[in-house]
Amino acid sequence: xxxxxxxxxxxxxxxxxxxxxxxxxxxxxxxxxxxxxxxxxxxxxxxxxxxxxxxxxxxxxxxxxxxxxxxxxxxxxxxxxxxxxxxxxxxxxxxxxxxxxxxxxxxxxxxxxxxxxxxxxxxxxxxxxxxxxxxxxxxxxxxxxxxxxxxxxxxxxxxxxxxxxxxxxxxxxxxxxxxxxxxxxxxxxxxxxxxx
Amino acid sequence: xxxxxxxxxxxxxxxxxxxxxxxxxxxxxxxxxxxxxxxxxxxxxxxxxxxxxxxxxxxxxxxxxxxxxxxxxxxxxxxxxxxxxxxxxxxxxxxxxxxxxxxxxxxxxxxxxxxxxxxxxxxxxxxxxxxxxxxxxxxxxxxxxxxxxxxxxxxxxxxxxxxxxxxxxxxxxxxxxxxxxxxxxxxxxxxxxxxxxxxxxxxxxxxxxxxxxxxxxxxxxxxxxxxxxxxxxxxxxxxxxxxxxxxxxxxxxxxxxxxxxxxxxxxxxxxxxxxxxxxxxxxxxxx
Numbered sequence: 001x002x003x004x005x006x007x008x009x010x011x012x013x014x015x016x017x018x019x020x021x022x023x024x025x026x027x028x029x030x031x032x033x034x035x036x037x038x039x040x041x042x043x044x045x046x047x048x049x050x051x052x053x054x055x056x057x058x059x060x061x062x063x064x065x066x067x068x069x070x071x072x073x074x075x076x077x078x079x080x081x082x083x084x085x086x087x088x089x090x091x092x093x094x095x096x097x098x099x100x101x102x103x104x105x106x107x108x109x110x111x112x113x114x115x116x117x118x119x120x121x122x123x124x125x126x127x128x129x130x131x132x133x134x135x136x137x138x139x140x141x142x143x144x145x146x147x148x149x150x151x152x153x154x155x156x157x158x159x160x161x162x163x164x165x166x167x168x169x170x171x172x173x174x175x176x177x178x179x180x181x182x183x184x185x186x187x188x189x190x191x192x193x194x195x196x
Numbered sequence: 197x198x199x200x201x202x203x204x205x206x207x208x209x210x211x212x213x214x215x216x217x218x219x220x221x222x223x224x225x226x227x228x229x230x231x232x233x234x235x236x237x238x239x240x241x242x243x244x245x246x247x248x249x250x251x252x253x254x255x256x257x258x259x260x261x262x263x264x265x266x267x268x269x270x271x272x273x274x275x276x277x278x279x280x281x282x283x284x285x286x287x288x289x290x291x292x293x294x295x296x297x298x299x300x301x302x303x304x305x306x307x308x309x310x311x312x313x314x315x316x317x318x319x320x321x322x323x324x325x326x327x328x329x330x331x332x333x334x335x336x337x338x339x340x341x342x343x344x345x346x347x348x349x350x351x352x353x354x355x356x357x358x359x360x361x362x363x364x365x366x367x368x369x370x371x372x373x374x375x376x377x378x379x380x381x382x383x384x385x386x387x388x389x390x391x392x393x394x395x396x397x398x399x400x401x402x403x404x405x406x407x408x409x410x411x412x413x414x415x416x417x418x419x420x421x422x423x424x425x426x427x428x429x430x431x432x433x434x435x436x437x438x439x440x441x442x443x444x445x446x447x448x449x450x451x452x453x454x455x456x457x458x459x460x461x462x463x464x465x466x467x468x469x470x471x472x473x474x475x476x477x478x479x480x481x482x483x
Contacts, residue, residue: 023292040389040390040392040406041390041392041395041402041406043405044399044402044405072395072399072402074241074351074390074392074393074394074395075241075244075245075351075394076350076351076352076355076390077351077352077355077356078351078355078388078390080355080356081355081356081357081364081365088356094244094245094251097245097246098245098246098247098248101246112398112399113395113398113399114246115398116242116397116398117241117242117245117246118242118246120240120242121239121242121243121246121247121250124236124237124239134234134235134236134237135205135208135236135237136205136209136237136240138205138209138210142397145397145398155400158435158470161470162210162435162470165212165467165468165469165470166212166468167209167210167211167212167468168209168210169208169209173205173208175234175235175236176234176236177234178233178234179234179261179306182236182257182305182306183236183254183257185305186250186253186254186257186301186302186305187250189249189253189301189305190247190249190250190253193248193249194247
């Protein structure tokens with residue numbers, strides 16, 4: 001792995017940890033800013049993606065964890081295909097999100113994004129009585145999200161239009177028959193791995 | 197001929213018309229799309245953002261099923277599912293430690309693991325094969341004459357390089373296909389920009405901003421509609437045009453192909469759109 005910013009990483013366990021977990025050569029970044037130039041969400045981000053890489057190189061963990069940038073990254077991979085050093089910044093952002101969750105340090109301002117992801121996966125595990133294991137369940141997801149965020153009335157009109165057009169089935173799909181329980185087991189293994 | 201088909205959750209809900217149109221168009225080519233039994237959600241952004249194991253195991257499970265069903269090809273119309281499942285296939289072929297681990301775990305959960313024998317494809321890639329695209333001109337019943345289109349590929353169909361079947365910065369497959377179907381395809385520079393789909397619920401403010409930029413760019417290029425190959429791009433652009441004076445319809449490429457083939461069900465697909473495409477299509481005598 002080529003190291004451009006060797007000095008920056010010599011005593012920097014945090015940078016090494018994020019590199020190991022994301023498999024991205026963060027120390028190779030020399031801030032050409034091509035990633036930031038192509039990022040579709042940069043207008044809303046506190047730090048551009050190359051800035052996040054620099055902050056990691058400097059080992060400023062708290063600053064990275066507090067930034068909204070990882071949470072706003074949509075994983076479109078524009079940065080990944082344009083980086084001259086082969087860094088997929090979106091994978092670094094995913095790693096930061098996972099680390100923030102593991103250390104339970106999600107800043108309140110990004111909590112809704114994490115909540116949405118969590119509920120999305122919860123719906124996939126299925127529900128008592130109505131089931132739905134293995135598939136996303138749009139109506140349930142939206143209902144739960146609104147309950148948890150107190151945004152009951154927002155976008156009601158759109159929800160009505162979607163339901164009218166048959167785009168939000170009332171009940172979840174129960175597609176797993178012979179292989180029932182496999183998704184629940186996958187989630188169980190994921191939980192055990194996270195606890196390790 | 198039969199092809200194994202993984203519709204993905206969106207095609208059973210928010211993009212039901214994409215499912216109908218894709219099945220209809222493949223039927224016109226003499227191909228029956230057979231749904232993969234007991235497939236599961238790929239985990240989407242929620243999976244790969246929050247858990248390393250889920251990010252691989254959820255997509256991979258579908259490939260294990262496809263292999264157990266002795267399928268050599270799996271067609272995925274959703275760009276997000278395509279991206280993640282093709283990615284899982286790529287990492288297994290590369291033999292990364294995470295992919296090997298996920299594969300091992302799946303073996304103990306499902307009884308078999310993935311041996312990298314499935315070719316993961318997108319319907320656009322399949323239709324661009326000579327045996328199908330070569331037939332388009334003779335199958336045309338209602339050429340899309342006068343329909344000014346901005347082809348929109350979004351992010352996950354062409355990036356990263358291991359999923360791309362077209363140029364990553366300047367894809368052309370949909371441009372060529374729509375030109376063959378008779379449409380007036382416009383040049384614009386936003387064809388691979390992301391729609392921000394995964395933020396459409398928790399940060400709708402950002403998505404309104406992106407949609408405004410994309411739609412006004414398409415309109416500046418002279419387009420009267422956008423054509424996509426991804427249910428998330430279509431849903432985001434179709435539902436988030438609040439700040440646009442004259443909202444434009446957002447089509448799936450298989451819908452337009454179906455219309456050009458004179459498919460009798462086409463009007464049913466159009467009724468599922470939020471921005472009503474029927475006035476535009478009627479003005480061009482296409483429905």
